[in-house]
Amino acid sequence: MKEWYQKDCMVCTRLKIVLLLIVTVSVSACYFALQTLQAAPKGNAAVPRYIFLFIGDGMGAAQVELSSALLHDAQSFTMTSLPVLGMATTHAADRFITDSAAAGTALATGWKTTVGTISMEGNHLDTLRTIAEMAKAKGMKVGIVSSVGIDDATPACFYAHNATRKNVYDIAVQMASSGFDYFGGGYSVGNFPENQAKTKVFRGDIADLMHSSHYVIARNTTELKAVKPGTPCWAYTDYDAKGALSFAMDRRNEEIDLAEFTREGIRLLYNPKGFFMMVEGGKIDWACHANDATAAAHDIKAFEKAIGEAFAFYQRHPGETLLVVTADHECGGLTLGRRANGYETRLDLLHHQNVSQQRFSEKVSAWKKQGAVTFPMALDSVKVYFGPGNVEADSSLALSEADRNMLQEAYTATMRADFSGTQHIDAFTPAVSALLNNRAGIGWNSNAHTAVPVQVFAIGRGAEAFTGFYDNTDIANKIMQIAKLKRPAR
Ligand SMILES: [Zn+2]
The missing domain is CATH 3.40.720.10 (Alkaline Phosphatase, subunit A)
Structure with missing residues (x-):
């Protein structure tokens, strides 16, 4: 009796396994077919249109x-x-x-x-x-x-x-x-x-x-x-x-x-x-x-x-x-980081710059044509358009004596340089921009x-x-x- 029961049970188990396999294969086939249908472009299979x-x-x-x-x-x-x-x-x-x-x-x-x-x-x-x-x-x-x-x-x-x-x-x-x-x-x-x-x-x-x-x-x-x-x-x-x-x-x-x-x-x-x-x-x-x-x-x-x-x-x-x-x-x-700044970055200082270098350089070019913008006036513009010198907004924007001298040198060289047509050599704008980028902890290694x-x-x-x-x-x-x-x- 026990033997017969066990025998029957083994047949049942085998049947169950076969059935389970059939169901699994069918479900998988349906699933993959559905996936392909969902993802495939209409008309031309597997090629992006x-x-x-x-x-x-x-x-x-x-x-x-x-x-x-x-x-x-x-x-x-x-x-x-x-x-x-x-x-x-x-x-x-x-x-x-x-x-x-x-x-x-x-x-x-x-x-x-x-x-x-x-x-x-x-x-x-x-x-x-x-x-x-x-x-x-x-x-x-x-x-x-x-x-x-x-x-x-x-x-x-x-x-x-x-x-x-x-x-x-x-x-x-x-x-x-x-x-x-x-x-x-x-x-x-x-x-x-x-x-x-x-x-x-x-x-x-x-x-x-x-x-x-x-x-x-x-x-x-x-x-x-x-x-x-x-x-x-x-x-x-x-x-x-x-x-x-x-x-x-x-x-x-x-x-x-x-x-x-x-x-x-x-x-x-x-x-x-x-x-x-x-x-x-x-x-x-x-x-x-x-x-x-x-x-x-x-x-x-x-x-x-x-x-x-x-x-x-x-x-x-x-x-x-x-x-x-x-x-x-x-x-x-x-690079986002700079030798002189170590682990310090102040990317937020870049928010003080509200025109591109190109636009600021156009202003410098206009000053040169007018010949009426003094260095203190130029520094005021730097403060307004780029931030350096704007200590009221952020003490990190303070200009040291060395910064001021560097900017004055660039300003003088720019105002003195030959001016012909639309071409003008502007050393002042890159100097201003570099000052801000350095404070922000940004490093540039090349032009x-x-x-x-x-x-x-x-x-x-x-x-x-x-x-x-x-x-x-x-x-x-x-x-x-x-x-x-x-x-x-x-
Ligand atoms: Zn390029």
Whole structure:
């Protein structure tokens, strides 16, 4: 009896195990099928339909942390909240420290080239196809946005091919022949008369060429908002002497900011076949060249706001969007800490600076023309626009005798220097800015780029491929692989 019972029980157990296995396999299959259905883009499985590549020019990890600590308080940045993090080396084919042309070529084509070259091989004979061109060939729409001139090195690397970034007019001409759908941000420096005059082959005014290629030109918010989706558009806003947007901290309300260029770009490019959009925070680099920490922090915040627009789009299309944020190189050798300050930082002192170095330098230039601003008057301006000397606000801003002497020397040298046209050598503004940066405990090691690897943040379809440590050429290669973009033989 006992034996029979035991035997029956074993049969039951076996049956139960088989049944359990069947149920487990079925449930798992259903679960994975559901997961795939939820995540896959409608129509084309596993390929992102909407691709964003954000490039913070000159934006190293120290720059990101500076901006976050100075301007965001408890609120975290979108870019640093993205789930995937990688790092990329940035060297050029011929130099350890790269420039925006070689780095832009790496990010746009997946190939190393020489410094100064725009999406061509280092031999300057062969052009390199860009991911933007590959996306266009696949039927996607393409948008290129930058806070500096639209024919500056980084944006140029996505639509143009030239032996040198200096040929800005020839680069701008290629904007009109690119067939891309949206250009937004700074003006075309190549279209400045002095640059038109430099070209070997003048093909006409860039605006005329853009019109002939059926681009609508929008010069302000109202005009940009009136452009209908699907219409090819070149949009710019008020620009400075170098064709760039104002530094974010100097921007007037009526000027279009990087976030609006991005938002409107998304509106114009959105279509069932998808789009590729590159957005550059170009003035971060300019601020870092000048060692202007406050301006860099504000421009990163503006860049962050633009990323926020793409992130909001990602949230509406999570299974169909890939968002990648990186930098082309670090600039300025920025460190958060300084030998003379030890463990002390006073980043909050940077809040006393309320104009960029560029804007302050324009004032210094005006003083020089007027010849009526004395050194004590100049010191008053320093106090108002940068903070040093404003002991009423903070005793840490006090000027020592040595500081005063140093500033007076820089002021005298600046006022004495030859003045010709718009060019003027200004030793005073950098001296004022350095004084504030030193007090804040910020260290700058260079006025040029550095070879420090840069961070890569990513989210969305295929984003996990961006984990790890790799070369900047791999960023383009990964995008090509994930989006199944057709790369021609080299
Ligand atoms: Zn630079």
